Amino acid sequence: MVALARQTLIHEWRRFLPAMIAVGFAGLLQLLxxxxxxxxxxxxSVYITGSRADLWVGYPGTQSVNLGRxxxxxxxMRLRMDPDVLRVEPFRWVDADWRGTxxxxxxxVFVSGIEAGPQGLMFERVLPATLRARLNEPGAVIVxxxxxxxxxxxxxxxxxINGRRVRVVGITSGLRALGGVNVVASLAxxxxxxxxxxxxxxxxxxxxxxxxxxxxxxxxxxxxxPAFGNYAVWTAKQFAYRSQMYWMFDTGAGAGVLxxxxxxxxxxxxxxxxxxxxxxxxxxxxxxxxxxxxxxVNALRKVVMEQALWVGALGLLGSSIxxxxxxxxxxxxxxxxxxxxxxxxxxxxxxxALALVSGLAAIRSLRHADPASLLR
Numbered sequence: 522m523v524a525l526a527r528q529t530l531i532h533e534w535r536r537f538l539p540a541m542i543a544v545g546f547a548g549l550l551q552l553l554x555x556x557x558x559x560x561x562x563x564x565x566s567v568y569i570t571g572s573r574a575d576l577w578v579g580y581p582g583t584q585s586v587n588l589g590r591x592x593x594x595x596x597x598m599r600l601r602m603d604p605d606v607l608r609v610e611p612f613r614w615v616d617a618d619w620r621g622t623x624x625x626x627x628x629x630v631f632v633s634g635i636e637a638g639p640q641g642l643m644f645e646r647v648l649p650a651t652l653r654a655r656l657n658e659p660g661a662v663i664v665x666x667x668x669x670x671x672x673x674x675x676x677x678x679x680x681x682i683n684g685r686r687v688r689v690v691g692i693t694s695g696l697r698a699l700g701g702v703n704v705v706a707s708l709a710x711x712x713x714x715x716x717x718x719x720x721x722x723x724x725x726x727x728x729x730x731x732x733x734x735x736x737x738x739x740x741x742x743x744x745x746x747p748a749f750g751n752y753a754v755w756t757a758k759q760f761a762y763r764s765q766m767y768w769m770f771d772t773g774a775g776a777g778v779l780x781x782x783x784x785x786x787x788x789x790x791x792x793x794x795x796x797x798x799x800x801x802x803x804x805x806x807x808x809x810x811x812x813x814x815x816x817x818v819n820a821l822r823k824v825v826m827e828q829a830l831w832v833g834a835l836g837l838l839g840s841s842i843x844x845x846x847x848x849x850x851x852x853x854x855x856x857x858x859x860x861x862x863x864x865x866x867x868x869x870x871x872x873x874a875l876a877l878v879s880g881l882a883a884i885r886s887l888r889h890a891d892p893a894s895l896l897r
Contacts, residue, residue, distance in 0.1 A: 527831065537832055540796035540879070544836030545843075547793070548872035550785045552844040555864045558769075560857035565699040565768040566761035568633065574610070574642040574727035575736040576600075576743075577760045581753040585767040586760065587631065587698075589614050591722035593750035600728050605739045607729045610636045612643055613708055614724040615715040621673030621680045628671055630702045632662075632682065634711025642727050644705060647695035655690040656707040662687045663705040665696035667855035672702060682714050697857060699768055786875060793832075794879035829880025833873045841869070 563570070568586050569577065578600065580590040600609045613634030618627045635643035637656035644653075648663065655661055662682070664672060669692070674680050679688050682704070696703045706714070730739050736756040743754040755763065770776070851858045 527827075536799070537796075537828065539799075540793050540832045540876075541836040541839070543793040543796055544833050544872060544876045544879075545838075545840040546836075547785060547788075547875060548837045548840035548869060549844055549847075551868040551872055552840065552860065552865065553847065553858075554781065554785065555868050556844075556848065556851075556858040556860040557856075559861065559864060560859040561699060562765050562769045563859050564697050564857050566764040567696065567698060567703070568612075568643070569757050569761040569764065571645075571647045571695055572643045572727065572757070573645045573729065574757055575730045575733050576606075576728040576740055577755050577757060578726040578728065578743075578752050579724070579755075581751060583753070583763075584771065585764040586725075587614070587701075587764075588767075589724040591724060592726070592752050594723050596750050596752045597723075597726055599746070600726060600743065603739065603743060605731045605735060607731055608640070608642065609726055609728045610642050611708060611723040612725040612727055613711045613715075615683075615711050617682045617704075617714055619672060619680060619682055619702070619704070622678050623673030628673075628702060630672075630682065630704045631698055632711050632714055633703060633705045634708045635705060637707040642729055644696070647693055648705070652691045652693060656705070656710070658688075658690060660685070660687045660710055660713075661690040661706065662710070663691035663693060663696075664689055665703060665855075666692050666694050667697055668702045685714055687714075694855070697855070786871065793875060794882035796879075798882060826877070826880045829876050830873075832880075833876025836876065837869050837872055840872070 565585060565587070577586075578592070578596060580592055583589055594611065597609050597611065600606050611634075613632075615632035615634065617630050617632050619630040620627055633643070635641055635656075637653055639650045639654065641648075641653060652663065656663065662680075664674070669675060672680065674689050676689055676692050679686055681687065687706070687710070696705065730736055736758075740754045740756050740759075848858055848860070
């Protein structure tokens with residue numbers, strides 16, 4: 522019966538092609554949707570994932586990295602006193618207004634004031650040491666390549682942030698932020714761009730621990746002794762997850778994405794089931810002949826389910842190839858896409874389940890495979 526299912530697909534491929542396209546298209550939409558969700562909401566934690574800090578220290582209850590409030594800089598001393606902490610750096614966040622050389626109007630930007638030294642933890646994954654060193658120049662900033670058009674500048678151009686002159690000394694990739702444009706500057710430049718902020722207050726402190734696997738233990742110990750002011754300590758993994766979940770669910774954006782995913786699955790299931798039903802009905806006389814020759818209905822059901830499995834597998838193979846090409850195209854145009862193996866496997870399994878559910882719907886058509894229908 523398995524051989525019969527494959528042979529039917531080969532010889533009657535035109536009947537099953539619409540079902541393959543339907544499954545493949547649904548799988549492609551699921552993959553693209555997952556990649557865009559992970560890429561877009563993942564950019565909310567680019568400050569964390571692009572850095573090599575193990576611990577983040579900020580105001581208690583902070584839901585996302587972009588919602589940080591100032592803490593007392595004396596907390597830095599508490600961190601340095603811990604025997605497992607190797608390095609501590611301040612990170613200053615400034616909400617600012619950007620005006621470039623071209624007429625783009627005011628652009629809301631996030632200025633990240635970081636340690637410009639070669640051993641800096643912030644954005645170490647996306648800023649080479651040579652590029653980071655350029656931030657030591659007064660008024661120097663680095664921007665993401667994908668944001669040049671929005672900012673109206675090119676490398677070497679001057680601009681103003683909060684009315685103060687800056688110059689673009691570097692361009693890199695991997696700095697795109699969710700909800701605004703990210704601009705990187707040194708701590709000194711960031712302080713100049715936000716003169717109203719107190720010098721002895723900082724948005725975050727980041728730290729490197731001796732053994733990264735013990736980051737949770739160190740964070741718990743530091744949270745248990747808030748003797749140097751009001752602060753909270755998170756591991757980098759915890760804070761990144763916290764930021765992503767805030768943007769995905771607390772802002773309402775995630776609910777819309779999940780609703781769209783359900784709609785895609787439902788529409789794909791309806792279209793695929795109808796095409797499979799049509800294919801089975803188109804071969805109903807052949808199934809009736811097999812039934813007349815002694816092939817039981819259960820065996821015919823296995824044939825249909827085998828066909829549904831092959832339709833799903835072939836459709837997903839095509840969608841995977843096309844998705845790979847689209848991801849490469851998205852990377853070329855700086856579209857934020859990111860797809861983990863777990864997310865990709867989940868999408869493919871959902872689409873395969875869609876094909877199997879459609880196969881179950883097509884089985885109902887076998888009730889017409891009555892040998893008596895051959896006499897009509």
